[in-house]
Every structure is written in structure tokens, then in C-alpha cells.
Amino acid sequence: MDMRIFQVHSNKALPHMGSILIASPLLYNHRFARSVILMIKNSKRGGMGIMMNRNLKLHLSINQLIPEIHSNVYIPLFEGGPVEKNRIFYIHTMGKIKGAFDLGNGLYLNGEFESIRSYILNGNPVQGFIRFFAGYAGWTNCQLQNEINANTWFIGSGNKQLLLESNNQKLWRNCMNKLGNPYKLWAGYPQYPSFN
DSSP: OOGGGGSOOOOOOOOOTTEEEEEOTTOOOTTTTTOEEEEEEEETTEEEEEESSOBOTTOOBHHHHOTTOOOSSOOBEEEOOSEEEEEEEEEESOTTSTTOEEOSSSOEEOOOHHHHHHHHHTTOOOTTTEEEEEEEEEEOTTHHHHHHHTTOEEEEEOOHHHHTSSOTTTHHHHHHHHTOTTHHHHTTSOSSGGGO
């Protein structure tokens, strides 16, 4: 048997706008363990991404934070990352919204909020089409590449079905499985092995 399949190595792909970072199963940092991050930008000056699968500890909703959105549908606010937690970002599928930033994979970042508000208040579906996040994940110059070289992150591709329609509790495992072998083997690795 080839024992190398039991070693966790990054696929060393270059992260780019619209790709996803998938945390190594051996990353135990409480902020990023089992996280999936949608890359917004990555350059020599640094990187920015939105964590797609982390619930806020306070379980806040957009309905609570923005009184103008008096929708009957509960719209959760997710944790986008540890930087600028008082800033709201939204990832959505509505490319015709003025000012929306095209991530190149069928998803868009932000845009004119009045259009988003109207979309919601007109009774259009929210789940699977838009998610709101507080904060973002950020990296300084060369920091992200150093983390990839240290096998902290695997790079994959993201799309609407995977990132907006998936149950965020299963997103990390789904992304690991989507990478294929040998990463599929690690999808079932326990988050806290000492508890087994």
C-alpha cells in the first residue's frame, strides 16, 4: 500500500477570484478550522475572501439588523471572517444589479443594496440566491501563498450550487469530496481526533 495517501498536501493550485480555499483537515485554528472561503481577490499586495460556512455565534438575521427588510422569510447573517466584522457583504446570483462585482463563477459580490432590498421585499427566493456575511478573511503580502505552501489550504472551484444551495454544515466535506482522491479520504477525518 502506498502510505503517501495518508499525508495531507495542498494541491498547490494558484487561488484566484471565484476559486475556493478549503481548510486542511489538520488545521485546528478556531477561526478557520473546516472553513471554505470564496476568494474575492488575490494579488501580490494581499488577498480577500468570504468564509461561506460559518454561522455567527449570536445567530443574527438581516431582518433584525436592517428594519427596512421586513420579510416574512428569516434571512440569516453568516460570519464572513475576522476582519471588519461590522461590515456586511452579500454574495448572490443577480448579475444585473448595478455595481455588483462579477466573481467569474456565476456569483457576484455586493452591488446596489436598494435592488437587493426590492428583490427580497417582492417575495423572491432568498435561499440559494443570496447570502449575507459579517466581515471577511484577509491576508497580507505573501501570507496566503505561505499558508498554501505549508499545506493549510487546498484550492478548488466554487459555484452557485455548491456555495449557496449547500447546507453550510456539510460544505467543507462536500468540497473535500469534490477534489477527488486523495482528498476524499480526508473528508471523513474527525475534527477532534482525540474525542474518538
